[in-house]
Amino acid sequence: MTALFGELLVTRARTHRHDRWTRTQLDTYQQRMLARLRDHAGRHSPFYADQHRGMQSASLAQLPPLTKTQLMAQWDRLVTSPVLRLDSVTRRLQDLESLGGDPGQPWQGRWWTAATAGSTGQRGVFVWNRREWIRILSSYARVNDWAQVKVGPRRPVPTAIVSTRNPAHQSAVVGASLRNPLAPTLRLDATQPIEALVEALNRFQPRLLVCYASMLTPLAEAQTAGNLHIAPEKVITASEEQLPPARRAAIDAWGVQVIDTYAATETATIASTCSHGSMHLYEDFVIIEPVDSAYRPVPDGQLADRLLATVLFSRTLPLIRYELTDSIRLATEPCKCGLPFRCLDTVAGRTEATLRMHSRTGEPVRVQPGLFHDALEPVAVHGWQVQQTTEGITVRIVDPDRQVDLHQITRRLRAGLAAAGVSDDIHVDITAVQGLARTPLGKAPLIIGQKQERPGGEGSR
Ligand SMILES: [Zn+2]
Numbered sequence: 001m002t003a004l005f006g007e008l009l010v011t012r013a014r015t016h017r018h019d020r021w022t023r024t025q026l027d028t029y030q031q032r033m034l035a036r037l038r039d040h041a042g043r044h045s046p047f048y049a050d051q052h053r054g055m056q057s058a059s060l061a062q063l064p065p066l067t068k069t070q071l072m073a074q075w076d077r078l079v080t081s082p083v084l085r086l087d088s089v090t091r092r093l094q095d096l097e098s099l100g101g102d103p104g105q106p107w108q109g110r111w112w113t114a115a116t117a118g119s120t121g122q123r124g125v126f127v128w129n130r131r132e133w134i135r136i137l138s139s140y141a142r143v144n145d146w147a148q149v150k151v152g153p154r155r156p157v158p159t160a161i162v163s164t165r166n167p168a169h170q171s172a173v174v175g176a177s178l179r180n181p182l183a184p185t186l187r188l189d190a191t192q193p194i195e196a197l198v199e200a201l202n203r204f205q206p207r208l209l210v211c212y213a214s215m216l217t218p219l220a221e222a223q224t225a226g227n228l229h230i231a232p233e234k235v236i237t238a239s240e241e242q243l244p245p246a247r248r249a250a251i252d253a254w255g256v257q258v259i260d261t262y263a264a265t266e267t268a269t270i271a272s273t274c275s276h277g278s279m280h281l282y283e284d285f286v287i288i289e290p291v292d293s294a295y296r297p298v299p300d301g302q303l304a305d306r307l308l309a310t311v312l313f314s315r316t317l318p319l320i321r322y323e324l325t326d327s328i329r330l331a332t333e334p335c336k337c338g339l340p341f342r343c344l345d346t347v348a349g350r351t352e353a354t355l356r357m358h359s360r361t362g363e364p365v366r367v368q369p370g371l372f373h374d375a376l377e378p379v380a381v382h383g384w385q386v387q388q389t390t391e392g393i394t395v396r397i398v399d400p401d402r403q404v405d406l407h408q409i410t411r412r413l414r415a416g417l418a419a420a421g422v423s424d425d426i427h428v429d430i431t432a433v434q435g436l437a438r439t440p441l442g443k444a445p446l447i448i449g450q451k452q453e454r455p456g457g458e459g460s461r
Contacts, residue, residue, distance in 0.1 A: 004134070005180055011138045016145060018284045019339055026340045029284060033312040034060060041318035044080035048318060060287065065295050065308050065321045068116075068124050075125070079317055089113055089127050093168045103167040104176025106130070111316075112177070114170035116265045126170075126265055127316055133177070135313040139268035139285050140174055146274050147234050147259045149208055151182055160186045160206035160230075162197060162215050163239065164441045170265040171238070190442030194218050194435070198228045207233050213240035213260075214436060214444035217383050220246070220253035221400070234259060240443060241347060243373075245381040262347050264324055267309050271344045278335035279344040286311050289321070290328055301332040303348065303370075327354075327369070348373070355388050355449055360423040367420055369447050375416040379409055385436050387448040392427030399432040406430050 018026070041048035042056070051064055071078060075086040092107050093115050106112055112133040116124035128136060144151075151157045163171055165187050175185055186204045188197055190212050197219070201209075209232040211219065216237060222228035235250050236259040250258045260279060261272040267286045271279045281288055290304030291297055298304035307328050311319040331343035348369050355367040376384045376395070383398035395413065397404050410430050418424065436444035 002180070004130075004137075004177060007130075007134050008137050008141065008178075011134050012141050012145070015138050015142060015284070021340045023340045026283060030287060030312065033284075034287065034310065037310070037312055037314065037318060037320065040080065040315055041320060045078050045318055047074045047078040048320070052320075060310065060321065061289065061297065063321055065291075065323050066319065067323045071317075071319075071322070072124060075317075079127075081129075081316055084111070084127060084316070086125060090125055093125065096167045101167065102176055103173040104179060106133075112136075112173055113168075114173050114265050115168045124265065129316050132313055132315060135285065136170075136268040137174060137177060139282060140263075142282065143236060143259065143261050143269055143272045144208070146272055146280075147236065147257070148275060149234055153182070156182045156184060157207045158184050158186070158204060159208040159210060160188065160201055160204055160232075162188045162190050162201075162209070162211035162219070165189045166441060169441065170268075190215050190444075191438050191440075194222060195227075198222050201228060201230050205230055208236065209234075210236045210238060212443055213237040213242040213246060214383065214446075216242070216246040216250045216258070217381075217398070218435065220249035221382070223253040224249075230254075232256060236261060238263060241446065243377060245377060246383075249381075262326075262344065264309070266319055266322060266324070267311050270309070271347075274335060274337045274339055276335050276337040278331070278337065279347075280335065280339050280341040281330075281344055283341050285313060288328075290330060300330040301345075303327055303329045303346070355386075355393070355447065357392075357417075357422045357426055359421050360425075362423075363421075365421050367417070367422060371416045371420055372413075372447055375412045376409065379412065380404060383436055383444075385444060385446060385448070387437075388450045389427070389429075390450075392429070395428065395430045396433045396436060397430060398434070398436060400434060402432070404432060406432060 021029070038052070042052055043049075055063060092113055095101070096103055110129060112128045114126050116126070149157060161171070161175065166172060172187070175187060179185065186200065186206065188200055209219075209230070216235070219228060223230070232254055234256055235254060238261045242258070242260045247258050259273045261269055262279065263269040269282055270286055270288065271281045274280050287310040289297060289308040291306060291308055293305045295308070305327055306323055306325050308321040309319065309324055310321055327348045329345040331345040335343050354369065357365045357367050359365050372386050380397045382400060385396045387394045387396070395409070397406065397409060410428060413428060414424070417426065438444050
């Protein structure tokens, strides 16, 4: 067992005690951690020293938000370690991708690095010290703890992960750091043909299956068809929105609980499913503020355009009110499981976009992801994808057994767009496909705007 793994066990046990905290204990802890973070950032980051000057007594909500564009432009002033420079960390990540190597081994003996996918075309570059990295590992470990995945010396957990094998991706770095005999891991690339995935999974026989949410349906259908025969005790989805038909297909195929997680490279896990099936925020790791497009707070129960994340354990690249462009809604009702953490109702738009279209008179119309979910989900149960084009939209409907009525789908979609005020001269092109178009990282975004990362596109990750 590595030293890192030993330290993780200690932190994990400490973190586990937070589950039994009262809300007051959690609030007190958050405030203490936030004060430490602000103090550290103000003293060691030239960027924050400028940005927060004279605001020591201001509340968190009064501090300026930080966008990814700002972060990347100001990286060398934002970082708190004078030995770190954006160009050398970027080079390290490029070397890992082009030359290979073990991403779990710390760079220069002390730094762990990862890059984000860049759904807006810009790549984010992140670096953590040992203490931060252990916090990140313990945040991912909590997903399994809450999912009640039992592990012990006589009960190893063979884990299959169907996502990306890119060594610059945080999940690959996490996986490589945790390599140990109790959790033998098989990493598969979601861009591989389904037959190859099925064969590898049949050979490996995972106790735990972790996959992109968009891989649930094809894998569950392979199981139901009798090609895939695995018996995972839990299924965990990550990186993409878990849709109800996909969840039902997985429950039908394996008869197990399907855990949902919401995570980002910048924050590690933000929320995951508890034993009662609710998504709880990891509020002892990160403070989440749902806001509208002008950064005004959005109340619980309403869909927010984006969120601001303050990563309480961040020190090397302190993240205070860092903008994530996911659209979330906090629950108004508490969960009955007893965890002190608030619940997340929805993460709509983790991999999707609000599309800009126009009305009959040429006025701009914003088309929310919900319109497509409502129109397509009930009828396109094997999966769907909407991509904006210069003339309108292309809709791909996964239809393996040719049973989907494309005319009905066109009518539903047209009616939804008309109700939203979209002009009827928008071109709607619907095609039946065998599988969804995937990005170089293997993700299958549901709604792709014109400026977003394109499946099969180049350069973006
Ligand atoms: Zn709960």
